[in-house]
Amino acid sequence: MAKQYETVIGLEVHVELATRTKIFCGCSTAFGGAPNTHTCPVCTGMPGSLPVLNKQVAEYAIGVGLATNCTITRYCKFDRKNYFYPDNPQNYQISQLYLPICRDGYVEIGLPAGATERKKRIGIHEIHMEEDAGKLIHDDWEGCSLVDYNRSGVPLIEIVSEPDMRSADEVIAYLEKLRMLIQYLGASDCKLQEGSMRADVNLSVREAGAKEFGTRTEMKNLNSFRAIARAIEGERERQIDLIESGKAVVQETRRWDDTQETSYAMRSKEDAQDYRYFPDPDLPPLCIDDAWLERIRERQPEFREEKRSRYRETFDLPDYDIDLITDSKHMADLFEATVALGAHPKKVSNWLMVETLRILKEKGLDPEDIAFSPEHFAALIDLTERKVINSTVAKKVFEALFDEDIDPVAYVEEKGLRTVNDEGALRGIVEQVLAENPQSVEDYKNGKEKAIGFLVGQTMKAMKGKADPAAVNKLLKELL
Amino acid sequence: MVNRDILDYTAVELSEKIKKGEFRVTDAVEAVFGQIAGTEEELHCYVTLEKDRALARAAGVQEQIDAGALTGPLAGVPFAVKDNLCTRGMRTTCSSKMLENFVPAYSAEAVLKLEEAGAVIIGKTNMDEFAMGSTTETSYFGVTRNPRNTAHVPGGSSGGSAAAVAARECFAALGSDTGGSIRQPASYCGVVGMKPTYGTVSRYGLVAYGSSLDQIGPLTKDVRDCAVILETIASHDEKDSTSMRRTDTDFSSALKEDVKGLRIGIPKDYLGRGLDPEVKSAVLAAAEVFREKGAVVEEFDLSLAEYAIPAYYTIAAAEASSNLERFDGIKYGYRAPETDELHLLYKRTRSQGFGPEVKRRIMLGSFVLSSGYYDAYYLKALRVKALIKKAFDQAFAKYDVILGPVAPTTAPKLGESLSDPLKMYLGDIYTISVNLAGLPGISIPCGEDAGGLPVGLQLIGDCFREKTLIQAAYTYEQEVK
Structure with a gap:
């Protein structure tokens, strides 16, 4: 008999916050705009520029944390995540590793009819603030790459769940719940297609009843709920096939291709970079005092x-x-x-x-x-x-x-769409319709009640739709 | 002989004369460039000089002075600015091949403050590459020589600024101090240099080396100029999250001759092994002057001084390794030629664009931040930093001022230091604790060694006590004048 497997899923959800300006400078976050027009020395990593935190970002993050039952870190810090890539102008991303702004929360999701429990708690490990990167545009024709820093420094929060989900349905219920909460807060529009909400799926499988987790993979590039559901199904099967054929699941990051309905490995754990995280010396710790927290709490929708x-x-x-x-x-x-x-x-x-x-x-x-x-x-x-x-x-x-x-x-x-209520004008049209449709008049008189519907329709047509059908009906009956 | 006379004035005196109409601003600029024409070829204080621009600016400043719009104590004064402070439209190289052709579109906040006060920036001074070094010998553009003896280094990393002031190639200069980079070259060149309390001067536009330690400060002919310039550039800046709101930045109000009852402590560890006897006797003689003027001077134990060097080089290198990542050949600055593969582009650009000392510190910093070593090095260094701060807190419960040497020796000969980087690092022993603890420190001349090289006296104050330092330094300066 085939073995039973349980899927274990945790999510990393990036949400782009709806602030007017970027997280560390005053540049606009508006979409569109010619390349590199929403930029300044700070978000293009010019020498000597310094970041200044946009307080609204922290307020949105705290708002999401409160809505997801998190503990708010009253003394939180920003850390630098160091890696080289041209879309990252400083070659480090300002993020939070050691003291993220929210921790230890949960949301409740509804379970489908027939489940033993009606609700399930999905734990939230942490929520942290960070900056988005710019965008690389590869010009194959010219054989070069161009970079647009308009998105560089757009504020994000990353919501990291516990590995509490067991199916695609639960994942989607969790994402819908998060999206609803965040939309209610006005913190983001959370559109997966447009990238203002992005989910990376961490998935492993284990034999039903096993205590230990299996080796997990991380799946990226999931742009819709349907893609997420398909990717989960595909990855579950891929891992089970590996296990059944006696091979090991490799801890790695995989990219989902929704048109091919398949994923391929991007990098393995061995290739994982050392990000050399350390506290950003340009940003003092963020102290969230009682008064500030209370003001945010009062403003919760x-x-x-x-x-x-x-x-x-x-x-x-x-x-x-x-x-x-x-x-x-x-x-x-x-x-x-x-x-x-x-x-x-x-x-x-x-x-x-x-x-x-x-x-x-x-x-x-x-x-x-x-x-x-x-x-x-x-x-x-x-x-x-x-x-x-x-x-x-x-x-x-x-x-x-x-x-x-x-x-x-x-x-x-x-x-000129007003209903015509002028009975004289209506009566003239009705009389004309009756005269032009003797067969229907005959049918109605012979007891075919439905014939009146046709006559109403003809009258409405003659009135170009601007009559009150009830009034037409009444007048027809009267004249018949 | 008007030109020679004009160069003898301090910045504040010059501005007075200009406002009285005795000199024009262009006279001052011409005088400085006249001096430069005679000495710069040998000394090499500057990476960039902009005479035409300075003369045009001088004319504009003169108009404002004549119109009564500029009345401040620095109006019309020709200034030099260290080449790691961004100057709009004037190239800012950090003395590195990496930024050889970098022209910023913005000026550092401290530069803006000087210009608002009517200063005329004449050029950018040479420095150790990205401020990494103690001699100005790591500059990509060649060494600067000490005006007091051209066989010797001017110190570093603000060596160009100190030498330019000492050689009268400007009236005053800005420098930056991460581990002693203002105070030590001031000491070697016989001028006044001050590092204020961390957060006093905005770092916006200062190309970062060790962000948690970097501060901008003045290098000047005397203590009055130092106080006035610091007063001008100190500001709370919304663009720098580490800048502080201070209401006590009227530093020139402390230019008083009075040290009666001032409690001065001399750390015993600052007079011990490694200190040149001539430097020691000059410093102790200066302490005696304070005592004669009514200060209470005694020696005490400031423990932990020996841990300051490893902690400093760990923290500064860690921050530098990250701060310098942005120099990658993608956006600005040097790019390795004929390289079209991304990682090769990064490797070649950074291999060719940075000099050996910068690479050494990037590697050191990357190492202490790597996973598996972070706790053992970086976190431990942060703990040492906290302990050093605590040791100073305890000292300042007993003393108003800590007095000691700036450096263990006078200026070394050119070429002596780079062969042994570790020895060079050890030369920072008396200055770096001040940066780790975020304290203000001032360096003032206190004599010469037998070879005629200047010795510097360092006064260290508690956070926000620049006025105490300025008053003590001013009192000493007036006494020995």
Whole structure:
């Protein structure tokens, strides 16, 4: 009988923080920009330049630490990690090794139905702050490499978990939980595809019931949840195959190629560099006093669980709606802002859950990508509720709202989309439709109730969609 | 003979004369370049001289003085700046092939402060490569000679700055001091040099050697110039996280002749084995002057002095090995030619761009930080550093000032030191503890040896007690003048 294996997984998650300026200088962190335009002597490693900590980075790191039940290191330090590479202008990265800002935390993840426990704790070993590197661009045509330091010095936190996960599902649940917490904090947008959240997977396998861990590998270049799931499955099988065929798993770093669905070794433990970490003498220790910590604690946002219960009490929404809306902080903010403008909570919720999610899915976007304003959204709902436009028109207007954040009131006027409530005009059209469709009139009179639907449709078509279907229905019945 | 006279003034005296209209700023600049024309070829104090730029700047400063916009004590004074302080638009080489053509786009904060005060920077002074050395002989651009005796070294690493002041090739200079690099060349050349408390002068724009030890300070003709310049360059700088907020930087207020009741301690270990007898007697004679002026002078045991050298060379080399990683041929500075493979580019660039003393310290520093050795060397050195600080704290509970020699000997002959680096390192014994403990220290001339080479007296104060040192040094200087 085949042996049973258990997968043991720990994660190193890098999150790019949403500060306006870099971690050790005043340069912008904005994406885009011509190469080397968001740079200064500090983030290009010029001689004599010195780093100065952006306090917002520490505040975000502490915020994430508090949200993940960590102990905050009240006297923390920065260390230099020394290695030569052209994207690293000083040839050392300022990071934290000896005294990281947060330690010993955990998050709880939900387990799938059928599991013995409903929740599981995933331990967080530490969270530390560090700077991102620049970007190398290889120009094969010219046969040279160019370096862009716009990203050099963009702040990151690295969240190191304990080896507490046992499956791809747990890994994804953990990542979703982290992403949710961090998005709620506003500390990052956490987009895997764009690299503002990056996960390295440390994985080993062992026989079920074994006490000791197996030899682990580290997998890099995982750009989506699907890639992570595939990489975990692939690496688990690769390691089991090695063990079953009597070979040893080598401790190494591997790079996942998601298009080939395979990984290859980047470097083994023997090649591992000696980073010669030591405390950065240019940065004094960061002392986090009670008052500062308390201020950060007070500013912590309402997280999802608290939001859920408040929505239940305040808005009288079904749990299904609440779960969907609070799944994204951005969506929840939009919901609350729209309701605050006077829109009915359930109507707002319906628009979010049906039309909004439909368009997001069609366009392959995340809730974070919603760009329309609550003011315009509330105006659209108001137009619909007051029957200024009918529901078919409303969906069209919503699409324009979603794409370009149009002002629905102006848009409806401009495009002449108001529902026609002038009964005289409507009666003329209805009479014309009846005259042009004698067969349907005959069918209806012979008891085919459905025939009226066709007549309503013809009338709406003649009205270019701008009639209230209920009014048309009523008038048709009257004239028949 | 106006030119000869003008060079005799101190920086503060010169500025007075300029503000009174007795000299123009250009007169001062021309006088200095006149002196340079006569002596620089032999002495080689400078790596870079910028006469046209200095004259243009002098004209601008003169206008501001005439308009009453510049009234400070350094307005119009020609200055030299050590070549590890960045000067915008003026090449900054650290006396290394690695930065032979490096022109910074920014100036060091201390340089900016001087320029705001109306100083005219005339050039960049020679130094040991990346400030690593005690003789200015490790410079890629050749040695500097001691103006008092050209067969001898000027000391280092700020040897060019000390020699330029001593040779009247400038009125005052900036240097940097990581283990004695201001005080020791000041002593060898017979000028005044001061290293302030760590954090007093911003390090922004100082090309780092040992970041936790480096401080910028003045090299001057007298104590008054020293106090005034330090007052000018001391500042809290947002760009340097290790710079301190101080409200007591009115150092010139301490230019008073009074040492009555001043408690002076002389560490016995500073007078022991290895100290040249002539230096010893000059230093003890200076102590006697203080006693006569009413100070209480006694000898005491400052333990741990012997551990200072290994601790210093461990910490400074460790920091240097990391600080100098940025010189890789990628972004600026020297790049090995015709190399297109990355690691080869790094290797060749750094092999060709750095001199032997720099390589020695990079290797030493890399070694003490490597995994497996970190605890045994680097961490242990940090512990020694803490113990040295504690020993000084105890000493300063009893004494206001610690007095001793700056260096065990007067300036050695050219070529004597580099053959035995360990011996050269041992020459730093009296100065490096001050950097490890972050303390202020001043070097003032206190006589000559039989060969006419100057001897330096070192006064060390507790953190933030520069004024005590300046007052004591000023009192001594006025007494022996």
